[in-house]
Amino acid sequence: MDTPPQPHTTGPAPAPGPRGAAFLLAQIGAHAAARFAERVGQLGLVPADVGLLRMIATQPGRSQRALAEDLGVVPSRVVTLIDHLEGKGLVERRRSAADRRNHELHLTAEGTRTLGAVSRAAAAHEDALLAALDPEQRSHLSGLLARIATEQGLTPGVHPGYRNRAPA
Amino acid sequence: MDTPPQPHTTGPAPAPGPRGAAFLLAQIGAHAAARFAERVGQLGLVPADVGLLRMIATQPGRSQRALAEDLGVVPSRVVTLIDHLEGKGLVERRRSAADRRNHELHLTAEGTRTLGAVSRAAAAHEDALLAALDPEQRSHLSGLLARIATEQGLTPGVHPGYRNRAPA
DNA sequence: TATTGTTATACTCTATAACTATA
DNA sequence: TATAGTTATAGAGTATAACAATA
Numbered sequence: 001m002d003t004p005p006q007p008h009t010t011g012p013a014p015a016p017g018p019r020g021a022a023f024l025l026a027q028i029g030a031h032a033a034a035r036f037a038e039r040v041g042q043l044g045l046v047p048a049d050v051g052l053l054r055m056i057a058t059q060p061g062r063s064q065r066a067l068a069e070d071l072g073v074v075p076s077r078v079v080t081l082i083d084h085l086e087g088k089g090l091v092e093r094r095r096s097a098a099d100r101r102n103h104e105l106h107l108t109a110e111g112t113r114t115l116g117a118v119s120r121a122a123a124a125h126e127d128a129l130l131a132a133l134d135p136e137q138r139s140h141l142s143g144l145l146a147r148i149a150t151e152q153g154l155t156p157g158v159h160p161g162y163r164n165r166a167p168a
Numbered sequence: 169m170d171t172p173p174q175p176h177t178t179g180p181a182p183a184p185g186p187r188g189a190a191f192l193l194a195q196i197g198a199h200a201a202a203r204f205a206e207r208v209g210q211l212g213l214v215p216a217d218v219g220l221l222r223m224i225a226t227q228p229g230r231s232q233r234a235l236a237e238d239l240g241v242v243p244s245r246v247v248t249l250i251d252h253l254e255g256k257g258l259v260e261r262r263r264s265a266a267d268r269r270n271h272e273l274h275l276t277a278e279g280t281r282t283l284g285a286v287s288r289a290a291a292a293h294e295d296a297l298l299a300a301l302d303p304e305q306r307s308h309l310s311g312l313l314a315r316i317a318t319e320q321g322l323t324p325g326v327h328p329g330y331r332n333r334a335p336a
Numbered sequence: 337t338a339t340t341g342t343t344a345t346a347c348t349c350t351a352t353a354a355c356t357a358t359a
Numbered sequence: 360t361a362t363a364g365t366t367a368t369a370g371a372g373t374a375t376a377a378c379a380a381t382a
Contacts, residue, residue, distance in 0.1 A: 018222075018325060021306060022200050022294040024313040029197010030328040031320060032190055054186075065340060074374060079342060101340040101381050126190040132319035133312060138189060141312045144305060145192040151300035152199060157186060160198040233363060242351060247365060269358045269363040 032129050033161070039121040043114060044088060051159060052081055053107065053115050056091060061104040063096070071162040090114055200297050201329070207289040211282060212256060219327060220249055221275065221283050224259060229272040231264075239330040258282055 037047050045053075055067060064082060068075040082105065085091040090111035096102035107115065130138050154160070205215050213221075223235060232250060236243040250273065253259040258279035264270035275283065298306050322328070 018290060020290070020294045021310040021313060022204070022290070022297045023325075023327075024310065024317055025193070025297070026197045026201045026204065027322055027327050028313060028316055028320070029194045029200065031322055032197065033194045034328060036190070036194065063340075075341070076343085076375085077373065080373085099340085099382070103341070122186060122188070122190070126188045129190045129193070129320070130316065132315040137312060137315075140308070142189040142192065144301060144309045144312075145189060145196060147300040147305075148196055148298065149192055152196070152297070154195055154199055157191075159191075159195050160202060231363070243364070244352085244366085245350065248350085267359075267363085271364070 032125075033159075035129065036122070036125050039125050040118060043117055043121065045114070045118070047159070048081055048162065049085055050118055051162065052085060053090065053111060053118065054157070056105045057107055057112070057115055060106045063102045063104065065102075067105070071158065073162050085111070200293075201327075203297065204290070204293050207293050208286060211285055211289065213282075213286070215327070216249055216330065217253055218286055219330065220253060221258065221279060221286065222325070224273045225275055225280070225283055228274050231270045231272065233270075235273070239326065241330050253279070 033047065040047060040050055051071070052067065055070065056062065064078045065075055068078045071078075082091060082093065082103075086093060089108055092106045092108055093103040094106060096104050130141075133141065149156070201215065208215060208218055219239070220235065223238065224230065232246045233243055236246045239246075250259060250261065250271075254261060257276055260274045260276055261271040262274060264272050298309070301309065317324070
């Protein structure tokens, strides 16, 4: 019994798919990442740049190898990322005196200023993304998300978007 | 007064960066998407395939052009995606009798079975992702996320990962 | 010989544009 | 002439592997 070709009276697509929290997390997460990318894009940066700037600010003098390790990316990719930041005058490579194979990474003064602008953009982003929630709800949400992140073994402050290598 | 090169007594990287809910959403969202990709990968699918299968199941007979419109991607990309699904025997292209330029898209019997397996994988994924929360907390989280999704104008069931075209 | 950083190469993904067949 | 789908081409992004400098 094959159904004859009935014309579809349904107009626009109804809710097609999943309704669970996992899907909402992935959907909102991708949306949040895209909106954040727009904001930092106005500062001439891509999201990956932001993570690197923060890591270098937190631990100045790290080697590129160490950064690659922490981010879970291949060292050659760090070369490209740092090239970009150095080209914009935000980061400096300094040959290590102790081991001249290493490059110690440091923010320039402009790098520090840019990182401040990024922080302001991030605050505005947060506020826009959570516009639907009042302060109490926001705090509740943060608590639930923090539990998930911890239980899932996510490294605080490191976005998984870096690692395109096998996760384990 | 320039600071002399002090050795860093800090060992492993401390929490470098952001702590807000927006970052947690992006971080957990990317993590969730990656874990889901692993699960459907065991069924021979990529996440984009899953969205297409669901859309075709919901509205059989749609044209590729209509799908491209809804997903926010260029029509040529739909060709590639459907090629993959048709090659795996999950989807059928049928020339429309009314307008022979159109391809009506339908799931095969195996496509329907595969979609069932995807649903089971999605349920397992949801459970694993939210392992840190009890049922009441999960429900509360879903409510908060649904509010955000609605306020941000996200289309229910459509993951933003499809559209690489300008968002507006 | 091992390690840091760099460069060269290849591969994947996707959008743009040209093309065909239908209308 | 316009539209649905396809194919061809080109560009961006990134991993792999070869390489140079230093240890």
